[in-house]
Amino acid sequence: xxxxxxxxxxxxxxxxxxxxxxxxxxxxxxxxxxxxxxxxxxxxxxxxxxxxxxxxxxxxxxxxxxxxxxxxxxxxxxxxxxxxxxxxxxxxxxxxxxxxxxxxxxxxxxxxxxxxxxxxxxxxxxxxxxxxxxxxxxxxxxxxxxxxxxxxxxxxxxxxxxxxxxxxxxxxxxxxxxxxxxxxxxxxxxxxxxxxxxxxxxxxxxxxxxxxxxxxxxxxxxxxxxxxxxxxxxxxxxxxxxxxxxxxxxxxxxxxxxxxxxxxxxxxxxxxxxxxxxxxxxxxxxxxxxxxxxxxxxxxxxxxxxxxxxxxxxxxxxxxxxxxxxxxxxxxxxxxxxxxxxxxxxx
Numbered sequence: 421x422x423x424x425x426x427x428x429x430x431x432x433x434x435x436x437x438x439x440x441x442x443x444x445x446x447x448x449x450x451x452x453x454x455x456x457x458x459x460x461x462x463x464x465x466x467x468x469x470x471x472x473x474x475x476x477x478x479x480x481x482x483x484x485x486x487x488x489x490x491x492x493x494x495x496x497x498x499x500x501x502x503x504x505x506x507x508x509x510x511x512x513x514x515x516x517x518x519x520x521x522x523x524x525x526x527x528x529x530x531x532x533x534x535x536x537x538x539x540x541x542x543x544x545x546x547x548x549x550x551x552x553x554x555x556x557x558x559x560x561x562x563x564x565x566x567x568x569x570x571x572x573x574x575x576x577x578x579x580x581x582x583x584x585x586x587x588x589x590x591x592x593x594x595x596x597x598x599x600x601x602x603x604x605x606x607x608x609x610x611x612x613x614x615x616x617x618x619x620x621x622x623x624x625x626x627x628x629x630x631x632x633x634x635x636x637x638x639x640x641x642x643x644x645x646x647x648x649x650x651x652x653x654x655x656x657x658x659x660x661x662x663x664x665x666x667x668x669x670x671x672x673x674x675x676x677x678x679x680x681x682x683x684x685x686x687x688x689x690x691x692x693x694x695x696x697x698x699x700x701x702x703x704x705x706x707x708x709x710x711x712x713x714x715x716x717x718x719x720x721x722x723x724x725x726x727x728x729x730x731x732x733x734x735x736x737x738x739x740x741x742x743x744x745x746x747x748x749x750x751x752x753x754x755x756x757x758x759x760x761x762x763x764x765x766x767x
Contacts, residue, residue, distance in 0.1 A: 421446035421605055422467065422573065427476035429462055429629075436462045437629040440476070444607060445622075449599050451608040453616040454626035455652070460609045461577055463626070467607065468575055469493055480573070496566030498576045502558050504550045504565075510536075511546040514564045535568035539598055555583050556591050563598060574599070574606045580615065588612075592619050613653050617641065625649050647679060647761035656681045659754070660726040663703060670701050672751045678764055679757045684731040686753035689719060690746050703747040723747055 422444040429437040437459045444450045452460035465471045467478060469490030477486045485493050504513050514535055518528040536546055539560040550558060559579055566574055579595075580588045596619045599606045610616050616623050617637040625632045625640060625648070633645045644650035659667075659680040667674060674680050689705065708727070709720035712734060719730040728747065756764050 421481055422607070423477075423479040424463070424467075425477045425479070427463075427466060427478065428474045429459075429466060429471060430474045435629065437466070437473075440629070440631065442624060442631060442634065444605065446605055447603055448621040449596065449606045449608065449619060451610060451616040451620040451623045452626055453610055453613060453623050455611060458626040459629035460611075460626050462629075464575055464577055464607060464609050467573075468495055468497055494572040496569055496571035496574045498559075498562045498566055498574070498579050500578045500581055502562040502579070504558060504561060506550050509547055509549055510541065510553070510561050513550065513561055514546075514568050517565065517569050531568050531570075532564075535564040538567055538602055539564045555587055556594070559591060559595070560598075563595075567602065567604070572605065574604045576606065576608045578609055578611070580610075580612075588615070595619065617653070625652060627652075643763075644755060645763050647681075647757040650681055650755050650757070655684050655729060655731075656755075657684060657687070657728045660724065662724045663726060666703060666724060667701050667751065672701055672754075674751070674754065674756065675764075677759070681755045681757075682728075682749060682753055684718065684729040686749060687721075687728065687730045688748040689721070689730055689732065690748050700748050701751055703749075705745050705747040707745060721745075721747060 422442075424440050424442040427437060427440040428435070429440075440459075440463060452463055454460050462471060466473055469485070469488060469492075472487060477484055479485065480493060505516065508516070511532060514532045515528050518531060523531075541557070541560055541564060545553070545557060550561070553561065562579070563574075576595075580591055583591065592615055608616070608619065617640075620637060622634060622636055623640055624634045627648050633640060633649050635643075640649060641653050644653065650656055659674075659682065661676065664672075664674045664676060664680060689707070703723045705728075706722045707719055708722050711718045711720075715734060716731050717734045719732060721728050721730055730747070758764050
């Protein structure tokens with residue numbers, strides 16, 4: 421439905437996006453994810469029509485909209501600060517765009533009420549001032565104001581970043597529910613990896629204006645194609661030269677020329693007295709610390725003079741009262757990358 425083809429964006433002499441190619445499918449919740457300054461908001465605003473690309477093209481449903489006015493693209497936008505009018509009540513905020521189009525009053529009222537219902541705003545809330553609403557309710561107003569224009573695409577630029585952690589978790593569930601119920605193609609910008617992983621159908625991870633990888637949350641986390649994605653998403657342990665040497669002595673095929681990583685949940689801690697299973701790789705380990713995080717505990721383990729993190733269910737903490745243990749892993753859990761940061765096979 422949305423196609424970026426060889427999009428380049430240059431500010432003076434700074435190349436914000438060097439060569440951007442991407443397809444976003446109709447009806448999906450798609451996220452641009454990456455650190456600050458990676459180009460994700462630039463890509464979104466180029467799609468919205470707020471930034472004109474230096475070269476390349478953007479198509480929506482096959483129609484070239486590269487230089488079309490923002491109002492002619494069938495796009496609704498929710499900004500980071502929501503950009504609501506504090507002098508207007510909720511109903512007037514939602515109706516504002518329709519009034520600018522000078523539509524009949526009856527149609528304006530009907531469409532505004534429909535949009536309010538789509539985001540679960542009550543009749544009582546429609547009469548309130550923006551200052552009387554919670555952060556979550558204000559977000560709903562901003563989404564309703566975008567939906568009332570009946571766009572084919574909804575863009576959201578870090579709409580949860582100004583909220584506290586607990587409210588962010590609550591609202592991302594609600595936002596995904598709204599998107600699923602309405603069925604609108606949604607493009608979402610965030611630097612929060614947990615947010616992107618929990619909400620998105622697919623994600624593009626950006627780095628310095630370039631797409632590192634596009635895929636489902638599972639594909640990105642479990643099959644990171646680049647070293648950047650591997651390190652950016654979640655926690656990961658780099659393996660030391662000594663650990664690589666020891667694992668190779670046990671039959672692993674890890675090139676010393678490559679970088680190797682394993683995620684904390686893919687490591688298992690066992691007592692030295694437990695027998696080794698066939699095919700398992702093992703490293704001698706000493707538990708040197710732990711961090712209790714409710715449902716799981718992060719163990720800090722010294723393995724051959726290099727610290728590794730291991731995630732274990734907190735109910736199993738009692739099993740690790742002793743100090744000396746063994747780390748057990750399968751070499752299929754190791755992600756390896758060449759000097760260019762590209763994923764390589766270990767077998």
